[in-house]
Amino acid sequence: MRSKELKRQARFIAVGGVAMALLVTGCAENTGDNGEGAQEHEQNTLDIIGTAEDSVGPATPVEGAVEGGEITFIQNSDMAHLDPARNYVSTSMMVGQGLLYRTLTGYREDGDGSRKVVGDLATDPGTDVNGDCTVWEYTLKDGLKYEDGTDITADHVAYGISRAMATEENDEGERVPMYPEGAQFLLDWLDPANEYVGPYEGEETAPGIAVDGNKITFTFDSPRCETPFAVAMPTTAPIPPDKDTKGEFDQMPFSSGPYKIEERVFEERTVLVRNEHWDANTDPIRHAYVDSFVFEYGTQPEDITTRLAANASGDENLATFTPVDSSQLSNIVGNKAEYEGRYLEGPRKYTSYLNINMNRVTDLAVRQAINHAFNRDRWVQVNGGEYSVLPNTTLMGPTVPGYVDYDVYPYDVEKAKELLGGETIQLRYAHADTATEGRIAAAMVDEFAKAGIEIEAVPIDPLDWYGQIADPDNSFDLYWSSWGEDWPSGSTVFPPLYHSRSIPVENNYPFINVPELDQKIEDLESSSAGFEETAAQWGELGKEIMEKYAPVIPTDIAYGVWISGSNVGGHYLSENISTLDVTKLFVREP
Amino acid sequence: MLRFIIRRLLLAVLTLTMVSIITFGLFFAVPADPARLQCGQRCTAEQVDAVRANLGLDEPVHEQYVDFVKGIFVGRSYDNGTECGAPCLGLLNVGGREVTEVVADALPITASIAVGAWLIQMTLGIGLGAIAAIKRGRFIDKFAVGASLVGAATPLFFFGPMLLLIFRYELEWLPQPAYVSPLQSIGDWMVGMILPWLAVSLIGFAFETRMTRSQMLETLDEDFIRTSWAKGLRGRTVFGRHALRASITPIATSAGLSLAGLLGGAVVTETIFGLNGLGKRAVDAVRALELSMVMATVLIAALFIVVSTLLVDLLYAVIDPRVRLS
Numbered sequence: 001m002r003s004k005e006l007k008r009q010a011r012f013i014a015v016g017g018v019a020m021a022l023l024v025t026g027c028a029e030n031t032g033d034n035g036e037g038a039q040e041h042e043q044n045t046l047d048i049i050g051t052a053e054d055s056v057g058p059a060t061p062v063e064g065a066v067e068g069g070e071i072t073f074i075q076n077s078d079m080a081h082l083d084p085a086r087n088y089v090s091t092s093m094m095v096g097q098g099l100l101y102r103t104l105t106g107y108r109e110d111g112d113g114s115r116k117v118v119g120d121l122a123t124d125p126g127t128d129v130n131g132d133c134t135v136w137e138y139t140l141k142d143g144l145k146y147e148d149g150t151d152i153t154a155d156h157v158a159y160g161i162s163r164a165m166a167t168e169e170n171d172e173g174e175r176v177p178m179y180p181e182g183a184q185f186l187l188d189w190l191d192p193a194n195e196y197v198g199p200y201e202g203e204e205t206a207p208g209i210a211v212d213g214n215k216i217t218f219t220f221d222s223p224r225c226e227t228p229f230a231v232a233m234p235t236t237a238p239i240p241p242d243k244d245t246k247g248e249f250d251q252m253p254f255s256s257g258p259y260k261i262e263e264r265v266f267e268e269r270t271v272l273v274r275n276e277h278w279d280a281n282t283d284p285i286r287h288a289y290v291d292s293f294v295f296e297y298g299t300q301p302e303d304i305t306t307r308l309a310a311n312a313s314g315d316e317n318l319a320t321f322t323p324v325d326s327s328q329l330s331n332i333v334g335n336k337a338e339y340e341g342r343y344l345e346g347p348r349k350y351t352s353y354l355n356i357n358m359n360r361v362t363d364l365a366v367r368q369a370i371n372h373a374f375n376r377d378r379w380v381q382v383n384g385g386e387y388s389v390l391p392n393t394t395l396m397g398p399t400v401p402g403y404v405d406y407d408v409y410p411y412d413v414e415k416a417k418e419l420l421g422g423e424t425i426q427l428r429y430a431h432a433d434t435a436t437e438g439r440i441a442a443a444m445v446d447e448f449a450k451a452g453i454e455i456e457a458v459p460i461d462p463l464d465w466y467g468q469i470a471d472p473d474n475s476f477d478l479y480w481s482s483w484g485e486d487w488p489s490g491s492t493v494f495p496p497l498y499h500s501r502s503i504p505v506e507n508n509y510p511f512i513n514v515p516e517l518d519q520k521i522e523d524l525e526s527s528s529a530g531f532e533e534t535a536a537q538w539g540e541l542g543k544e545i546m547e548k549y550a551p552v553i554p555t556d557i558a559y560g561v562w563i564s565g566s567n568v569g570g571h572y573l574s575e576n577i578s579t580l581d582v583t584k585l586f587v588r589e590p
Numbered sequence: 591m592l593r594f595i596i597r598r599l600l601l602a603v604l605t606l607t608m609v610s611i612i613t614f615g616l617f618f619a620v621p622a623d624p625a626r627l628q629c630g631q632r633c634t635a636e637q638v639d640a641v642r643a644n645l646g647l648d649e650p651v652h653e654q655y656v657d658f659v660k661g662i663f664v665g666r667s668y669d670n671g672t673e674c675g676a677p678c679l680g681l682l683n684v685g686g687r688e689v690t691e692v693v694a695d696a697l698p699i700t701a702s703i704a705v706g707a708w709l710i711q712m713t714l715g716i717g718l719g720a721i722a723a724i725k726r727g728r729f730i731d732k733f734a735v736g737a738s739l740v741g742a743a744t745p746l747f748f749f750g751p752m753l754l755l756i757f758r759y760e761l762e763w764l765p766q767p768a769y770v771s772p773l774q775s776i777g778d779w780m781v782g783m784i785l786p787w788l789a790v791s792l793i794g795f796a797f798e799t800r801m802t803r804s805q806m807l808e809t810l811d812e813d814f815i816r817t818s819w820a821k822g823l824r825g826r827t828v829f830g831r832h833a834l835r836a837s838i839t840p841i842a843t844s845a846g847l848s849l850a851g852l853l854g855g856a857v858v859t860e861t862i863f864g865l866n867g868l869g870k871r872a873v874d875a876v877r878a879l880e881l882s883m884v885m886a887t888v889l890i891a892a893l894f895i896v897v898s899t900l901l902v903d904l905l906y907a908v909i910d911p912r913v914r915l916s
Contacts (some may be wrong), residue, residue, distance in 0.1 A: 077874075080630075089630065170643045170648075171643075176639065176643050178644075180633070180636075180641050180644070181633065246671065247671065247672065248686075251686070266685035266687040267685065268695060268866060297866070298864045298865070298866040303751075303862070306754075306755070306759070307759070313762050314765060461620075463622035463879065464620075464621045464623070467621065467626055506635065
C-alpha cells in the first residue's frame with residue numbers, strides 16, 4: 001500500500017547519475033508531507049517549462065528560515081569535480097550549482113513539490129527563435145556579478161561553454177578532450193563532428209554560438225527542443241577568460257553564485273562563505289540563509305549516521321548528503337518521532353534494472369519468462385525493504401514527465417513455466433562481490449528456481465563491475481545496473497540505455513541492437529513536435545520496448561532516509577538533483 | 591659499527607626498491623580501470639580514453655614506474671602544467687593534489703596517534719608486566735593477566751566504536767576526535783586524541799604486559815638475581831637495575847616494531863574516528879585505485895619498518911653489552 005502511494009507521488013527529475021558508489025542523494029522534510037513523513041511530489045507533470053515571470057528573483061522564502069550561522073556537512077569523500085566543465089555527479093552538482101555558480105537556466109523548486117525550468121542567468125528558459133527548435137536565444141539579466149564584483153557577461157557564458165569543448169594533443173598526436181568528465185549534450189549539439197579544438201588553440205567561441213551584447217544565441221543543425229534543460233547543466237556557468245586557471249579551476253572555481261570558496265584542501269576540508277556581490281533579487285532559485293558552509297571529509301557512511309543520530313553537544317549544526325546507512329535504517333525509521341524536525345525521507349530518481357544479455361538470451365519468450373519469474377516483492381525485501389527501494393515495473397521512472405505506468409510481465413510463475421515450455425534453463429547471474437549483493441543473489445537463486453530457471457551466481461570484483469558488464473562479449477545473462485535521467489525527459493533515458501550506439505563500453509547493458517528501435521529513438525530525439533508531445537511518446541516507447549523485446553527486468557526505484565543535527569532547518573529534497581537541497585537550509589538558532 | 595650501519599642502509603634501499611616494484615606490479619595486475627572509475631558510469635569510451643591519457647595511464651607500465659621513481663628524486667612536470675617538485679610522489683587522479691602534500695598532512699595525524707598511544711601502552715604494559723612478575727600469584731598479578739587477556743581478545747573495530755558511543759555520544763564527556771596541531775594548542779591536541787589513544791593502547795598494552803611478565807619471571811629465576819639478593823641489594827635495585835634491564839631486550843624489539851607499525855598507519859583506528867591519517871588514506875587509495883597514493887603509503891610504511899628495525903638492532907648493543915654488531 002505504502003509503496004504504491006509513494007510511487008504515485010514520486011515525480012521528480014534527475015541529473016548526472018554515476019556508478020554505484022556515487023549514488024549519494026538527498027531527501028525531503030515534512031514540509032507539505034503526506035502524513036507519513038515523505039515529501040509530496042507532483043506527478044511527473046508536463047507543466048515544467050517556466051516563464052519569464054517565474055525567472056524573476058528572489059526565490060520563494062523557506063518557512064521559518066532565519067539568517068546566520070554555520071552548517072557543517074560531514075561526508076565520506078570530497079566532491080568529485082567542481083569545475084563546471086567536469087561536474088557531473090549529484091552531490092558535486094548540488095554544491096557547484098546550488099552554491100558556487102549559476103547557469104543560463106536552472107530549476108526553481110518552491111518547496112511544495114513543484115519544479116520548473118526557469119531562467120537563472122537568463123531572463124527566461126529560452127526563446128525558440130524560428131519555432132522549429134534550431135535557434136535558441138537567451139538574454140542575460142541585469143545586475144549579475146562575480147565574487148569580485150565584476151559583471152557577468154554573455155561573452156563569459158560563451159567562453160565557459162567553449163572552454164568545456166577544449167581538446168589537447170596526446171602523445172600519439174590525437175586530440176583528446178581536456179575536460180572529459182562533464183555533460184556532453186550541448187557540446188555535441190553545437191559541434192557534432194567534434195572539429196572545434198577549444199578556445200586555447202582555436203577560435204575563442206565554439207561554432208553555433210553567437211553573442212550580441214547581453215544576448216547569446218545557439219544555432220543547431222537539427223531541432224533541439226530540450227535546449228532549456230540542456231543549458232541548465234553546469235557547462236553554461238560563466239567563466240571570465242582571465243580567471244580560467246585550467247586544471248586548477250576544478251579546485252577553486254570563480255564564483256558567480258551566493259557563496260565563494262574561502263578555504264579548500266582536497267579530501268580534507270572546504271569552507272564556503274558568502275559572496276557579498278550576489279544579488280538575491282536576480283536569483284529565483286537560491287537562498288543564502290547561512291553565513292558559511294563547511295564540508296569535512298573522511299567519515300564512513302555508517303559512522304555519519306551514528307554521529308548524526310546521537311546529535312551530541314556541538315554536533316547540532318551537522319548535515320550530510322549521505323542517506324542513513326542500511327545497517328541503522330530500521331532503527332531510525334522505527335523511531336521517527338525521536339528525530340522529529342531532523343528526519344527526512346523520499347523517493348529518489350534512480351531506476352534499477354536487471355539487464356538480460358540479449359547476445360546470450362536471444363529468445364524473446366525466454367526473456368519474457370524471466371520477467372514473469374521475477375519476484376519483485378522478494379527483491380525489495382532483500383534490498384533493504386521499502387525504505388531503501390520501491391518496486392518499479394517501467395523503463396522510464398515515475399520521476400519523468402510523460403511517465404506511463406505499466407506492468408507488462410506481472411509476477412506469475414505458472415506463466416513463466418508455460419513460456420519456457422516446461423523446460424529448465426540455466427542462467428549466469430553476475431553480482432558485485434559484496435555481502436549484500438551475495439545475499440540478494442542467493443534470494444534470486446531461490447526465486448527463479450520456482451519457475452525452472454537455474455541461476456548460477458557469479459561474484460565480480462566491485463571495482464571492475466562496469467568494466468565487466470559493459471563488455472558485449474561478457475559471459476553473464478543477468479546483471480544489475482541503475483540510471484537517473486539527466487533532465488526530466490525520456491531523451492536522457494532511452495538513447496543512452498537502449499540505442500545500439502550506446503553498446504560498446506557505454507550504458508546499453510542488455511546490448512539491445514534493433515535498427516527499428518534506433519530509428520524511433522532518433523526520430524524522437526530530433527523531433528520538433530515540442531516537449532509535451534514527445535514526453536508522452538517517450539513514455540509509450542518504454543512500454544513498447546518491454547512488450548516487443550523485454551531487454552531488462554525493471555526492478556525498483558531508490559528510496560532514501562536522511563537525518564541531520566537538530567539545529568538545521570529547511571530540509572528539502574531537490575527534485576532536480578535528487579539530493580538534499582543545500583540552498584534551502586538554515587540554522588534554527590544561529 | 592659504521593660498516594654495519596652502511597650495510598644495513600644499502601639493504602634498506604634494496605628492500606624499498608623491491609617493495610615498490612611489487613606494489614606497482616600488483617596494482618596493474620588488478621583488472622579494474624582507474625580511468626573508468628574516475629570518469630563514472632556515464633562516460634563514453636572516448637571520454638574514458640581521454641581520462642586515461644590525462645592520468646598518464648596509457649603509457650607502458652615500466653615507463654610509468656621509471657617516471658614515478660624519477661619524480662621522487664628530481665620532481666616531475668605534468669601535461670596540465672603542474673610542476674611537482676622533488677620528492678614528488680605523484681598527483682591524485684581525482685582532485686590533482688600532490689601526493690607529497692597529502693602525506694605531509696596525514697603524517698602528523700598518524701604520528702600523533704602512534705606516539706601517544708605507544709607511550710601509554712608501553713608505560714602501562716611494561717609497568718603492569720613488571721609488577722605482576724614481582725608480585726607473582728598475588729591479586730595484582732591475576733588482575734594483570736586477566737586484563738591483558740581481555741585486551742588481547744578485544745577487537746579494535748568493536749572497542750573503538752564502543753568508546754565513541756559511550757564517551758562522546760552518550761555521556762558527552764569528550765568532543766569528537768579530531769586532529770589539532772600541537773603547535774597550535776597542546777590542550778586541544780590532547781583532548782582530540784584521547785579516544786584514539788585509549789582505543790589503541792588499551793588493546794595494545796596486553797601484549798607488552800604478557801611479554802614483560804614472562805621475561806621478568808624467567809630473569810628472576812636466574813643465578814645473578816639470587817646473587818644480587820645474597821649481596822644484600824635493595825629490592826628496587828634488584829628488580830629495576832638487574833631484572834628489568836636483562837628482560838628488556840626482546841621487549842625493545844617488539845616495542846620498536848609496534849611503533850613502526852603504528853606510524854605506518856593505524857588503519858582501523860583512523861577509520862573508526864574519521865581521522866585522515868596515512869592508514870585511512872592508504873585504504874581509501876586502494877578503493878579509489880589511486881596508484882600514486884598507494885605507492886606513497888606503502889613505501890612510507892616500509893620505510894618506518896626498515897628504519898625501526900635498524901634502530902632496534904642498534905639499541906640492542908646499548909641495552910645488552912653481550913650483543914656485538916657485525
